[in-house]
Amino acid sequence: ARATGRTATSGPGATRDGTPVRLLANVGTVADAVAAAGRDVEGVGLFRTEVLFLDRTVAPSEAEQADAYAAVLAAFGERPVVVRTLDAGADKPLTFTAGEPEVNPALGRRGLRTAARFPDLLDDQLRALRRAADRTGTEPWVMAPMVATAAEARWFADRAHAAGLPTAGAMVEVPAAALRAGAIAATCDFLSIGTNDLTQFVMATDRAAGSLAELLDPWQPAVLDLIAATGAAGRSAGIPVGVCGEAARDPLLALVLVGSGATSLSMAAPAVPAVRSALSRTDLTTCTAMAAAARTAESAAHARAAVEAMADPDL
Ligand code: PEP
């Protein structure tokens, strides 16, 4: 199995047999972006814009946002950047969007639900991003967090397109969105799976609860089923499907994600080399077989063990 194998240590991501898989960085600030841009990554799969909004009494102006977004886009130049609109509310409360206190903030008004209540906040952000794109001569992609329905995805994509941003996507991090991924894919230009929230919601396990780590594991076959459903929906619709949650940084799990239909993987930039190397040693058909094996396992631990047994021993 190793006869043709040489581990890739740089350059674009691809399986051993040459299927491209973009290896992207998650960033939260301009400084993060500048640091990530200096590394061997193909772009940004998740720019968490909420960092700019936290600890403020009023939202940053369109001009201030445009400056920050332009700095990130300029750092990456020709490389693609996926910008996520404000994912605050609930556990990351904003004083200027405060509503009634919530008993279960993880299930409350957060992500795109905040934008639905304050559409001007979203429109300012979309306009700022368009300005930043014009200034830097780039075409950023934009995506919405916490999409639960196809109607929400359509509402967001229409608004982004109207703001002059032609590539608008939906995050799949609510189980309902994964179950209806085909309907959501029909409304937008790409999907991006957020495995952190998806795992929390599928397993009914608070992502901040360390003591429940066994359940809060993206190797859980139930989580993998929803990822596979999303990958299949994206493939049928002919649109890209990224993964931008923490799962993408685990080299073995990255193989399962690719075997489930992911076309790009986004992670903390320092995690990219190990994922690149694992992919370069594994054929796409093996990734597909690994995904199938993991999904028939009865636990997260068994799923991982099954995949490990199929992997190149040098991974
Ligand atoms: C996720 O939920 O997986 C995700 C990428 O978003 P965040 O971690 O910012 O909620």
Ligand code: MG
């Ligand atoms: Mg999330």
